[in-house]
Amino acid sequence: MAFLKLIRYQNLLLLIFMQLMFRYGFLYFQDITLALTDFQFGILILSTVCIAAAGYIINNIFDTETDFINEKNPIVGTTISEGLAYNLFITLNVLGVGCGFYLSNVIEKPGFALLFIVISGTLYMYASSLKQSLLVGNFVVAILTGVSVLIIGIFDLLPIVTPENKVQLGILFKILLDYAIFAFLINFIREIVKDLEDVKGDYNLGMNTLPIALGVARTSKVLLIITSLITVYLLYYIYQYYFNNNLYISTLYSLLMVIAPLIFFCIKIVEAKTSKDFKNLSLILKLVLLFGIFSIAVNTYTILSNV
Numbered sequence: 268m269a270f271l272k273l274i275r276y277q278n279l280l281l282l283i284f285m286q287l288m289f290r291y292g293f294l295y296f297q298d299i300t301l302a303l304t305d306f307q308f309g310i311l312i313l314s315t316v317c318i319a320a321a322g323y324i325i326n327n328i329f330d331t332e333t334d335f336i337n338e339k340n341p342i343v344g345t346t347i348s349e350g351l352a353y354n355l356f357i358t359l360n361v362l363g364v365g366c367g368f369y370l371s372n373v374i375e376k377p378g379f380a381l382l383f384i385v386i387s388g389t390l391y392m393y394a395s396s397l398k399q400s401l402l403v404g405n406f407v408v409a410i411l412t413g414v415s416v417l418i419i420g421i422f423d424l425l426p427i428v429t430p431e432n433k434v435q436l437g438i439l440f441k442i443l444l445d446y447a448i449f450a451f452l453i454n455f456i457r458e459i460v461k462d463l464e465d466v467k468g469d470y471n472l473g474m475n476t477l478p479i480a481l482g483v484a485r486t487s488k489v490l491l492i493i494t495s496l497i498t499v500y501l502l503y504y505i506y507q508y509y510f511n512n513n514l515y516i517s518t519l520y521s522l523l524m525v526i527a528p529l530i531f532f533c534i535k536i537v538e539a540k541t542s543k544d545f546k547n548l549s550l551i552l553k554l555v556l557l558f559g560i561f562s563i564a565v566n567t568y569t570i571l572s573n574v
Contacts (some may be wrong), residue, residue: 269346273327273355274320280552282319282415283558286449289443292564297439302374302426310366311422314383315415317363322390324356329394360387361499374426382418386411399474405462409455412534413447420444442563445504449559452497457552459490460536464545487536492534498529508568509566516569517562524558 290308294301303311310507328349331341343352368385387406399405420443424436462469462476469476478486505526509518532551539545 269342270355273324273342273347273352274359275323278323279320281557282316283312284557285415286315286419288560288564289416289446290423292561293442293567294419294423294439296567297435299424299432299435299439300427301423303370303423307370308423310370311418311500312361314363314366314370315418317366318383318387318390319360319415321356321359321363321387323392324352324359326394326398327410328352328356358535370422374422376426379421381428382414382421382492386414387555401475401480402477405455405477407460409451410456412454413451416447418444445559446563449464449501450556453556453559454550455558456490456497456548459486460545460552463487463539464542464549467542483540487539489532491536494529494533498526498533501526501529513573514566514569516572517566520565521562525555528558541568 290301327341328343331343331349343349348447364380364383364387368377368380371377371380389411393404393407401467420440424440424443428436443515459477463478464487466476466478466483470479477489481489501521505518505521508514509521528551532548532555535544535548535551
């Protein structure tokens with residue numbers, strides 16, 4: 268159980284769900300032959316999960332002191348030794364990058380293997396230094412969340428592009444890009460909320476997060492403005508692409524499961540004061556991300572039902 272907590276298995280399950288949903292809830296129903304077989308796609312999921320798990324481990328190693336201050340019962344140094352944690356970090360990275368090399372050569376795109384190396388290295392840099400810089404760490408984690416969506420298109424769509432299907436695949440990749448941007452935005456907000464939750468420990472360790480630079484109250488107001496703007500944009504997106512195309516099930520689902528929680532978040536962020544309050548708000552954003560991902564399957568079902 269300690270190992271599962273160390274690798275933050277809930278987040279890894281969300282990652283697996285996300286990649287399965289985009290492949291089998293969306294791309295699988297398109298009139299194309301995907302580049303990867305089901306087995307190879309499983310290897311892609313294994314690769315991203317291993318690298319992400321390694322990232323969580325190294326982050327837990329560097330966060331040990333902060334967790335003590337924030338009374339979070341750190342795993343490294345208590346139930347799992349630091350030496351074992353480092354060994355697990357190296358093993359998972361080697362396995363993840365190795366799977367990436369294998370897949371890149373299978374689809375005859377060896378250069379794609381560089382992506383896995385960059386992601387692995389970026390996660391280490393985030394844990395060791397970037398997270399201490401104002402907003403840089405937040406951007407990095409949010410971008411990597413978006414990349415975990417785009418990597419499906421990179422490996423399943425790009426290798427099969429031809430002059431004949433270029434337009435069709437371009438549309439599919441654009442849809443994946445839209446969801447990647449959504450994942451980036453929601454996770455960016457969530458990372459700042461987590462900084463609000465951990466402000467005490469971060470301040471004592473001399474980190475330069477947004478809540479430390481602006482204060483908790485001002486940071487909450489900034490989040491209110493950002494989230495409100497994102498909500499307005501999502502309303503426009505839903506109206507333009509769902510409602511105008513008679514996708515009423517998708518419209519209703521998005522309003523209830525994505526927009527409504529975001530509005531609730533905007534209301535609660537103004538009132539939030541304690542670490543527990545911000546932890547609950549972080550959970551709301553995780554649910555928004557989960558429901559937003561599932562909307563790709565709802566959209567696919569709605570489109571097929573209308574045909």
